Amino acid sequence: MTAGPLVVLVGPMGSGKSTVGALLAERLGVPYRDTDADIVAAQGREISDIFVDEGEPYFRDLERQAVAAAVAGHTGVLALGGGAVLDEGTRALLAGLPVAYLSMDVEEAVRRVGLGAARPLLAVNPRRQWRELMDARRPLYTEVARVVVATDDRTPEEVAQAVLDALELKDV
DSSP, rough: OSSSSHHHOOSTTSSHHHHHHHHHHHHSSSEEHHHHHHHHHHHOHHHHHHHHHHHHHHHHHHHHHHHHHHHHHHHHHEEEEETTTGSSHHHHTTSSSSSEEEOOOOOHHOOOOOOTTGGGHHHHHHHHHHHHHHHHHHHHHHHHOOOEOOOOTTTHHHHHHHHHHHHTTTOO
16 A cells, blocks of 8 residues: 555635545544644644735745645545645645545535635635636646545535545445
8 A cells, every 4th residue: 555644635625624534534543634734733823824924935835844744644534725736746745645636616615614814815806716716726636636526515424425435445
């Protein structure tokens, strides 16, 4: 088996990576890790504050480092931040790993996260910004993914089961 995480979840903000990741880890009997949480813990501040105080390039550098450390040192379920796939080096690290892209449409995003102020990249005209982000990121999510799992109108439990089925993993 390939070294590294048992499952890697990618997808846009609000797609359920954290919730589904925790469910998958529980069902598989492995640890769960979220690179956004790693960054928040290391920096002692929220990601939105890092964006405001230091800017997106600074955050992306932190994210690149967090993903590299997690891919190298974590063997459970790993959730990546929505923009992690923007980095070419990160995409290369994910090659060959069991990556599941959790997809959703804009209406589902609005319903789940409201596209509110806590999302620094969506501060102005959030629906348009979300669509533009997805136009840029969707091909990258697809590039790194072994499987694509739609999350629209599904419970986290249904999404977790769909990921297990698509990656042909058995829960404990």
